[in-house]
Amino acid sequence: MPFLFPGFLKKAVTFSYDDGVRQDIRLASCFRRYGMKATFNLNSGYLGATGRLMHEGYSLCFDRIRPDEVKTLYQGFEVASHSVTHPDLRGMGNKRVREEVAVDVKVLEQLSGQTITGFAYPGGLYDAKLMLQLTRLGIHYARTIQSTGSCSLPDRLLAWYPSCHDADNRALELAQRLVGEKTEECRLLFIWGHSFELDKDDFDRWGRLEQLCALLGGRDDIWYATNGEICRYLEAARAIKRDPSGYLLNCSMLPVYWEEGDKRLVLPGKKSGC
Numbered sequence: 001m002p003f004l005f006p007g008f009l010k011k012a013v014t015f016s017y018d019d020g021v022r023q024d025i026r027l028a029s030c031f032r033r034y035g036m037k038a039t040f041n042l043n044s045g046y047l048g049a050t051g052r053l054m055h056e057g058y059s060l061c062f063d064r065i066r067p068d069e070v071k072t073l074y075q076g077f078e079v080a081s082h083s084v085t086h087p088d089l090r091g092m093g094n095k096r097v098r099e100e101v102a103v104d105v106k107v108l109e110q111l112s113g114q115t116i117t118g119f120a121y122p123g124g125l126y127d128a129k130l131m132l133q134l135t136r137l138g139i140h141y142a143r144t145i146q147s148t149g150s151c152s153l154p155d156r157l158l159a160w161y162p163s164c165h166d167a168d169n170r171a172l173e174l175a176q177r178l179v180g181e182k183t184e185e186c187r188l189l190f191i192w193g194h195s196f197e198l199d200k201d202d203f204d205r206w207g208r209l210e211q212l213c214a215l216l217g218g219r220d221d222i223w224y225a226t227n228g229e230i231c232r233y234l235e236a237a238r239a240i241k242r243d244p245s246g247y248l249l250n251c252s253m254l255p256v257y258w259e260e261g262d263k264r265l266v267l268p269g270k271k272s273g274c
């Protein structure tokens, strides 16, 4: 499809971090410093909990953000749902899924003041039935933990594969390629992770994340967006229709940036759909 990102940009960068731990404070401050946008996926049932986590052989601080901190800490970023208690949701009945997802969304909306339409699968686990259940609960996109190793756009927003994890060696390579390349089509670098993993001491993970942000930041050819902003834009752009007389129809509320040959058009959004 010949759409481009807002402002006729061809490159976009987004981040996604799970579980709502205290290391998000340092991460959010790093993202702010470099102008990055990100989505934070929280478990409302564990807000304020404290403890440690054994993760891939590392003992890590696993204290969660308190409910009263959510609004200020994530201001300017997107808050999304990661379920109330982080279970494997596959095979659960509608009632249980509603309790885990709709309740999480409601609590997080109250705490953050944001409208929540995004989700990250706990443990990355999902199936076709769960995708359908989420749609019925008003979720527009859901992130998996399967890497594409590329900067391609997602085929399915309810099984959204990120480019790679932040500790993956490919993260920096993909970022370098993205900033250096001249591209004709839309490219999206989508990095995900857990901020508690940045405390692992196998290498300077915080330093490398900062290096990644420094490389990507401050560029006027990159759209810095949350997962939700990209989802809404892709929904709008992919729904553009051409009527029999060749007129392009944008029924969404967002302006869509369109390029055909050497022609560039902004298809304005509608206040109330078509």
Ligand SMILES: [Zn+2]
Pocket: 018, 019, 082, 086, 122, 123
């Ligand atoms: Zn998680």
